Amino acid sequence: xxxxxxxxxxxxxxxxxxxxxxxxxxxxxxxxxxxxxxxxxxxxxxxxxxxxxxxxxxxxxxxxxxxxxxxxxxxxxxxxxxxxxxxxxxxxxxxxxxxxxxxxxxxxxxxxxxxxxxxxxxxxxxxxxxxxxxxxxxxxxxxxxxxxxxxxxxxxxxxxxxxxxxxxxxxxxxxxxxxxxxxxxxxxxxxxxxxxxxxxxxxxxxxxxxxxxxxxxxxxxxxxxxxxxxxxxxxxxxxxxxxxxxxxxxxxxxxxxxxxxxxxxxxxxxxxxxxxxxxxxxxxxxxxxxxxxxxxxxxxxxxxxxxxxxxxxxxxxxxxxxxxxxxxxxxxxxxxxxxxxxxxxxxxxxxxxxxxxxxxxxxxxxxxxxxxxxxxxxxxxxxxxxxxxxxxxxxxxxxxxxxxxxxxxxxxxxxxxxxxxxxxxxxxxxxxxxxxxxxxxxxxxxxxxxxxxxxxxxxxxxxxxxxxxxxxxxxxxxxxxxxxxxxxxxxxxxxxxxxxxxxxxxxxxxxxxxxxxxxxxxxxxxxxxxxxx
Numbered sequence: 001x002x003x004x005x006x007x008x009x010x011x012x013x014x015x016x017x018x019x020x021x022x023x024x025x026x027x028x029x030x031x032x033x034x035x036x037x038x039x040x041x042x043x044x045x046x047x048x049x050x051x052x053x054x055x056x057x058x059x060x061x062x063x064x065x066x067x068x069x070x071x072x073x074x075x076x077x078x079x080x081x082x083x084x085x086x087x088x089x090x091x092x093x094x095x096x097x098x099x100x101x102x103x104x105x106x107x108x109x110x111x112x113x114x115x116x117x118x119x120x121x122x123x124x125x126x127x128x129x130x131x132x133x134x135x136x137x138x139x140x141x142x143x144x145x146x147x148x149x150x151x152x153x154x155x156x157x158x159x160x161x162x163x164x165x166x167x168x169x170x171x172x173x174x175x176x177x178x179x180x181x182x183x184x185x186x187x188x189x190x191x192x193x194x195x196x197x198x199x200x201x202x203x204x205x206x207x208x209x210x211x212x213x214x215x216x217x218x219x220x221x222x223x224x225x226x227x228x229x230x231x232x233x234x235x236x237x238x239x240x241x242x243x244x245x246x247x248x249x250x251x252x253x254x255x256x257x258x259x260x261x262x263x264x265x266x267x268x269x270x271x272x273x274x275x276x277x278x279x280x281x282x283x284x285x286x287x288x289x290x291x292x293x294x295x296x297x298x299x300x301x302x303x304x305x306x307x308x309x310x311x312x313x314x315x316x317x318x319x320x321x322x323x324x325x326x327x328x329x330x331x332x333x334x335x336x337x338x339x340x341x342x343x344x345x346x347x348x349x350x351x352x353x354x355x356x357x358x359x360x361x362x363x364x365x366x367x368x369x370x371x372x373x374x375x376x377x378x379x380x381x382x383x384x385x386x387x388x389x390x391x392x393x394x395x396x397x398x399x400x401x402x403x404x405x406x407x408x409x410x411x412x413x414x415x416x417x418x419x420x421x422x423x424x425x426x427x428x429x430x431x432x433x434x435x436x437x438x439x440x441x442x443x444x445x446x447x448x449x450x451x452x453x454x455x456x457x458x459x460x461x462x463x464x465x466x467x468x469x470x471x472x473x474x475x476x477x478x479x480x481x482x483x484x485x486x487x488x489x490x491x492x493x494x495x496x497x498x499x500x501x502x503x504x505x506x507x508x509x510x511x512x513x514x515x516x517x518x519x520x521x522x523x524x525x526x527x528x529x530x531x532x533x
Contacts (some may be wrong), residue, residue: 117183
């Protein structure tokens with residue numbers, strides 16, 4: 001008899017979401033994580049005494065557009081979300097600023113007051129593309145199907161009116177699409193900079209959906225788990241164990257065991273654990289390049305593109321809160337702070353990246369969530385994260401990140417200091433997570449926080465590659481996939497984990513009675529449909 005029904009490799013948030021759904025369905029679940037804490041890139045530690053640092057994603061936006069927290073009842077397991085409003089704050093060097101609130105009406109009013117006509121244009125942009133954004137969200141919450149992707153995206157529901165007129169805009173670079181709506185660069189820049197968070201530059205064709213997602217920021221809002229981003233994954237781990245599962249830490253999986261073309265378990269050191277199915281939540285390169293025996297690796301897995309790094313983040317412990325002369329009010333500290341002069345700055349940073357150089361003038365997303373959560377810093381203190389783009393993993397001229405890390409960290413803080421003078425004098429501790437650090441410590445190959453590049457040829461049914469898009473490893477029965485390497489990609493969303501759990505339940509032909517009727521409906525049936533592989 002197997003040790004588990006489902007054995008999950010890795011305890012990133014998608015792997016834990018899938019494990020939680022499967023445990024809630026009554027399956028015996030075992031999770032094996034190589035690090036001493038769960039969470040992967042959604043974890044929090046006390047890096048500086050009294051200061052809690054996130055090690056990865058910090059702004060919980062995407063998951064707010066899913067039913068995961070409610071379906072799993074994560075509040076019962078210690079997750080407390082704090083709503084964050086305003087959503088975004090954009091300061092400018094000349095002392096001007098913009099605020100984007102959860103309320104569309106308040107946002108439109110604020111933009112209109114500063115730039116007459118631009119607020120009205122913002123409202124029109126939201127109204128025209130809200131149905132498309134909602135359709136994309138629905139696709140993210142479903143297993144991708146090459147046959148239905150196009151028809152769904154171009155349906156009357158997704159694009160009201162003539163989709164032939166909408167299609168050229170959908171195919172545009174997002175850095176150009178803003179010109180169809182806005183005249184003022186100070187309105188365009190924060191919208192483009194938020195779209196750039198997925199990775200592709202604003203000049204790349206077929207990327208406008210990264211911008212067209214924007215209406216959902218107002219719909220789902222933004223939140224922070226009290227105590228740090230890792231409190232989400234801590235709650236998920238407690239959920240798994242409360243439903244009879246086991247979460248093993250300091251338990252690195254060395255090999256996926258395959259017998260007769262079926263995954264039968266894993267080897268952890270000298271110990272073997274068996275299972276009916278194996279769910280790999282590791283990076284796809286790890287799963288197909290190291291864990292799976294070579295004779296079972298699909299040939300097309302070799303075509304996955306990781307790219308050459310992405311961004312870097314400076315995490316700071318400060319003795320005092322930050323202040324922006326452009327808007328000294330605390331609401332600036334609460335929001336995501338979009339430090340981007342204009343679109344040219346993003347493009348220039350990407351040009352440096354292509355040349356193998358760290359961005360000389362990086363755009364930044366600053367986060368100071370101690371403004372809404374006083375558990376993150378001691379009284380009077382502040383935590384500040386500075387995410388900057390673009391930074392290559394492999395540097396030109398044979399340089400290494402060990403040689404230049406101190407210099408680049410200082411350059412990011414210098415760029416931020418222009419907007420929030422006096423910040424450098426408040427620093428009492430720091431952590432610099434450059435691309436090599438991200439690979440070494442978090443297993444993010446070549447420092448790509450999205451695992452694989454988020455370009456159209458690696459999205460939807462092409463993620464991680466065609467044939468593995470339905471969360472099943474081709475050629476190995478009983479081996480399933482989840483995580484940022486799979487649809488819909490990176491970010492704190494959990495949709496990959498939820499989708500993967502649904503496919504496992506279908507293939508095991510096990511009624512997920514424990515989920516309850518509403519959850520069964522949300523996951524797409526009762527789990528009794530026949531196997532697909």
